[in-house]
Amino acid sequence: MSTMEGYNFAYLDEQTKRMIRRALLKAVAIPGHQIPFGSREMPLPYGWGTGGIQVTAAVLGPQDVLKVIDQGADDTTNAVSIRRFFARTAGVATTTDTAAATLIQTRHRIPEMKLRDDQIIVYQVPQPEPLSRLEPSRAETRRMHALAEYGLMHVKLYEDITRFGHVAISYDYPVMVNGRHLMAPSPIPAFDNPKMHMMPALQLFGAGREKRIYAIPPYTSVVSLDFDDHPFRTTRAPQCCGLCGADNSYLDEIVIDDRGGRLYVCSDTDFCETRRAAGHTGSESPEALAAE
Amino acid sequence: MNNDHVMLRTEGLAKQFTLHLQGGVRLNVLDGVDLEVRAGECIALAGPSGAGKSTLLRALYGNYRADAGRILVRHEGALFDLASALPRTVVAIRKRTLGYVSQFLRVVPRVSALDIVADAAHDRATAPANAQATAAALLHRLNIPANLHALPPATFSGGEQQRINLARGFIGAHPILLLDEPTASLDAANRDVVIAMIAEAKARGAAIVGIFHDAFVRDAIADRLYQIAPYPQAA
Amino acid sequence: MTVDPDILLSARGLNLSFGAIPALVNVDADLWPGEMLAIVGESGSGKTTLLNVLSGKLRPQSGVVTYRDPAGALHDVHAMPQPALRALHRSDWGFVHQNPRENLRMAVSAGGNVGERLMAQGKRHYGHIREAAIDWLQQVEIDPARVDDLPRTFSGGMLQRLQIARTLVTHPRLVFMDEPTGGLDVSVQARLLDLIRSLVRRLGIAAVLVTHDLAVARLLADRIIVMQRGEVVEAGLTDQVLDDPAHPYTQLLVSSVLQA
Known part of the structure; x- marks a missing residue:
C-alpha cells in the first residue's frame, strides 16, 4: 500500500x-x-x-x-x-x-x-x-x-x-x-x-x-485491588479453545446456530493461529471434524 | 493540728445578682460569709426564707459564682479554692469530693432510674457491675420498688424523683455532701431512711452542709446551726 | 505561646469577618481530653463559624488553633499541610453534621458507610471491616441485620446514629458536632442525646458541640461558651453559666427557654 x-x-x-x-x-x-x-x-x-x-x-x-x-x-x-x-x-x-x-x-x-x-x-x-x-x-x-x-x-x-x-x-x-x-x-x-x-x-x-x-x-x-480475605482472582470460561485446544487463553463465545450451539475460541486470533500452525487442534477444528 | 479535719471553709464569701432584664437591678444576697465544716460534722443552714440559704449552698458547690471571698475545699489531701479554680478542677472536685443533692431531678430523658444512679457512681471510678448492684440496693433502701428501676423517672411522683436524687447523691460516698431540702417531699418512713443515711455518712467522716426545713430532721442530724442574716437591702 | 501539657485543642485570638459582618471577634477556647464543650448562641452568632475554624475547615484572618496529637506533638491546625489535616479528619478527629446526608454515602450500604474510614486507613480485611461495622451498628442501637441495607431506607434518627457510628469507628479522640440533634423528633432526640452522652463518656472522647438548644448543652456539656455577634460573652461550667448567668445576653437566652 x-x-x-x-x-x-x-x-x-x-x-x-x-x-x-x-x-x-x-x-x-x-x-x-x-x-x-x-x-x-x-x-x-x-x-x-x-x-x-x-x-x-x-x-x-x-x-x-x-x-x-x-x-x-x-x-x-x-x-x-x-x-x-x-x-x-x-x-x-x-x-x-x-x-x-x-x-x-x-x-x-x-x-x-x-x-x-x-x-x-x-x-x-x-x-x-x-x-x-x-x-x-x-x-x-x-x-x-x-x-x-x-x-x-x-x-x-x-x-x-x-x-x-x-x-x-x-x-x-x-x-x-x-x-x-x-x-x-x-x-x-x-x-x-x-x-x-x-x-x-x-x-x-x-x-x-x-x-x-x-x-x-x-x-x-x-x-x-482486593481484600486480604477476598484476594483478586482471574476468571475465564472453563472450556478449551475449540480451534486450537488452548486451556489457558481468554475465550470468546460465538453462537453458531439457532439451536443454542456455541463455539469457544481464543479471543487472541494471532495466538490461536500460531498454535494451530504448530499442530495443536481443538474439538471443533477442521482437522478434528474431518477425522470424525 | 485540728485544721487537717477542716473539709470546707469559706472566707468572706459574697454573692450578688445583677438582673439585666429588669433594668440592671442588683440583688445582694451573701456578704462576708465565714463558714467552717469539719469531717464528720453536719451543719444546718438557718435563716428566714429569702436569706440566701440556697444561694450559699449553690455557691459552695460552685454552681453560683462567688463575687468575693474564697471557698476552700479539701480535695484529695490539698485545699483548693473553688471560687478561683479552673472549670476542670471544679469538675474533678465534684466528681470525687463534693456531692450535691438538689431539689430537682435533671437527667437525660430516656435513661432508667437505675442507670441514672449507677452513672453517678461511675463518676467515682467504680466498676460498672458493682455500681449497678450498689444502685439497686440503694434504691431498695429508699423504697423504690424494683419494677420502677428500669423506667426513666420523668413520670415518677415528686417524692420518688427526690429519692432517685438522694440515691444519686449518696452513691458516690463523697467526703463532702451538700443537701438542699433532702426530705422535703418525703413521708415519715422515707424521711427516717434518709436520716439514717445521713447519720452513716457522718459516721464515715463526711462533712455535711444542708438546708433542713423539717425541724425533726434538723434536730436528728445537725451538729450546729449556721445562721444567715438577711442582707440589709438598700431601700 | 505556652500550652497546658494536657490540652487537646487550644484557640487564641481568633478573628474572622465576612465583609462587614464580624463572625469571630478575639475568640479563645480550650478543650481537654474527654471533655465536652458546648458553643451556644442564636443563629448568626458565629458558633458554626467557630466550629469550622477550630476543625480547620475555615481559615481565620488572625489567631491560632493548636492541636496536640496522640504522640504529644503540637500542631498549628491552619499551618498543617492539607494531606495531614485530611488524614487527621479521617483518624483522630471526627465531624458529625446536622444533616447526616451530607456525610453519609446514600448509595452505599450501612456497613460500607461505617467501614469507609477503616478502609481509608488502609484496613484490607473484608471480614474484619464487616465485623467492626456490625459491632458499631449495635453500639448505636441499629439492628445489625440492616448492615447491608442502603441508608435511604433508614429513618432520620437512624441516619444520625449511622453517621455517629461512621465517625467513631476509628476511635477519634476529638469529635466536632454541629447541631447533632437538630431536626429530629423530641423522642428521637432524647434517645440520641443519651447515646452521644454514653458513647462519649465510655470512650473518653472530647467533643465540641454547637447547639442553639440550652437543654442539650446542659445534658451533654461539661463547659459552655456563649456567643453573640462573634464574641464570647460568657464561658464557664455549664451549670454555672445556665444557673447563674452574668451577661445580659446569657440571661436573655436562659429566660427565653420554654419550660415543658
Whole structure:
C-alpha cells in the first residue's frame, strides 16, 4: 500500500506529536498518573480509539512494525481501519504476528504472548478516571489522587462482596501502579490484569475524548485491588479453545446456530493461529471434524 | 493540728445578682460569709426564707459564682479554692469530693432510674457491675420498688424523683455532701431512711452542709446551726 | 505561646469577618481530653463559624488553633499541610453534621458507610471491616441485620446514629458536632442525646458541640461558651453559666427557654 500524498508522517503535525511526547514523558515519569494533553480531532469518531491513535502517531517511527487488535482480533473493523490508516499515512510495515510487532495498539485486550522489552503497547481508553463512578467531582478525584486517598475504591469492592459475594468487576478492574496511583487499566478483562505487572514492554494509555494520557514504564508493579480475605482472582470460561485446544487463553463465545450451539475460541486470533500452525487442534477444528 | 479535719471553709464569701432584664437591678444576697465544716460534722443552714440559704449552698458547690471571698475545699489531701479554680478542677472536685443533692431531678430523658444512679457512681471510678448492684440496693433502701428501676423517672411522683436524687447523691460516698431540702417531699418512713443515711455518712467522716426545713430532721442530724442574716437591702 | 501539657485543642485570638459582618471577634477556647464543650448562641452568632475554624475547615484572618496529637506533638491546625489535616479528619478527629446526608454515602450500604474510614486507613480485611461495622451498628442501637441495607431506607434518627457510628469507628479522640440533634423528633432526640452522652463518656472522647438548644448543652456539656455577634460573652461550667448567668445576653437566652 502506498503512502498518501499531502499528509505529514503518521497524520499528526510535528508540533502536536511533540506536545503528546512531552505528555508521554511526564506520564512515564509518574507511573499511573493522568496527564492532560491537547487531544486533536481525528478522522474517526470518539470511542473508536482517537486517544490510542494519537499516542501511536506520536511514538511511531518509519522502522516500526505495527500491529492493531480489537478485542484480541486483528481482523475486526476497528483494528483493520486503524492499521490501514497508519499504513497509508506513515507507510510503516504492519503485521498480525505479535512477536514481529514493535508497536501494538489495542482495544480491550493484552496479547496472550508475553511481550518483550523492545515492544510498546498502546491502549485505547474510554474513561481514564477509575473513581469516576464513585465521585462525580473531577476536582475531588484529582485531590484524592494527589493525596493517595483511595479508601473509596475499596468501599466499592466492599459493596460488591456484600451484594454478590465477590468483586463483580469483570473488566477495567482498578489497579495500583507502583504502589502509588490508582489507575483504570482500560476495559481489558480482569483476566489480563496480571500481565501488566512487571511487564517488560512499555505500556501507554490514551483517552482522546477525556484528553488524558498515562503510562506504565517497563518492569513496574501493577497490583489489582482486593481484600486480604477476598484476594483478586482471574476468571475465564472453563472450556478449551475449540480451534486450537488452548486451556489457558481468554475465550470468546460465538453462537453458531439457532439451536443454542456455541463455539469457544481464543479471543487472541494471532495466538490461536500460531498454535494451530504448530499442530495443536481443538474439538471443533477442521482437522478434528474431518477425522470424525 | 485540728485544721487537717477542716473539709470546707469559706472566707468572706459574697454573692450578688445583677438582673439585666429588669433594668440592671442588683440583688445582694451573701456578704462576708465565714463558714467552717469539719469531717464528720453536719451543719444546718438557718435563716428566714429569702436569706440566701440556697444561694450559699449553690455557691459552695460552685454552681453560683462567688463575687468575693474564697471557698476552700479539701480535695484529695490539698485545699483548693473553688471560687478561683479552673472549670476542670471544679469538675474533678465534684466528681470525687463534693456531692450535691438538689431539689430537682435533671437527667437525660430516656435513661432508667437505675442507670441514672449507677452513672453517678461511675463518676467515682467504680466498676460498672458493682455500681449497678450498689444502685439497686440503694434504691431498695429508699423504697423504690424494683419494677420502677428500669423506667426513666420523668413520670415518677415528686417524692420518688427526690429519692432517685438522694440515691444519686449518696452513691458516690463523697467526703463532702451538700443537701438542699433532702426530705422535703418525703413521708415519715422515707424521711427516717434518709436520716439514717445521713447519720452513716457522718459516721464515715463526711462533712455535711444542708438546708433542713423539717425541724425533726434538723434536730436528728445537725451538729450546729449556721445562721444567715438577711442582707440589709438598700431601700 | 505556652500550652497546658494536657490540652487537646487550644484557640487564641481568633478573628474572622465576612465583609462587614464580624463572625469571630478575639475568640479563645480550650478543650481537654474527654471533655465536652458546648458553643451556644442564636443563629448568626458565629458558633458554626467557630466550629469550622477550630476543625480547620475555615481559615481565620488572625489567631491560632493548636492541636496536640496522640504522640504529644503540637500542631498549628491552619499551618498543617492539607494531606495531614485530611488524614487527621479521617483518624483522630471526627465531624458529625446536622444533616447526616451530607456525610453519609446514600448509595452505599450501612456497613460500607461505617467501614469507609477503616478502609481509608488502609484496613484490607473484608471480614474484619464487616465485623467492626456490625459491632458499631449495635453500639448505636441499629439492628445489625440492616448492615447491608442502603441508608435511604433508614429513618432520620437512624441516619444520625449511622453517621455517629461512621465517625467513631476509628476511635477519634476529638469529635466536632454541629447541631447533632437538630431536626429530629423530641423522642428521637432524647434517645440520641443519651447515646452521644454514653458513647462519649465510655470512650473518653472530647467533643465540641454547637447547639442553639440550652437543654442539650446542659445534658451533654461539661463547659459552655456563649456567643453573640462573634464574641464570647460568657464561658464557664455549664451549670454555672445556665444557673447563674452574668451577661445580659446569657440571661436573655436562659429566660427565653420554654419550660415543658
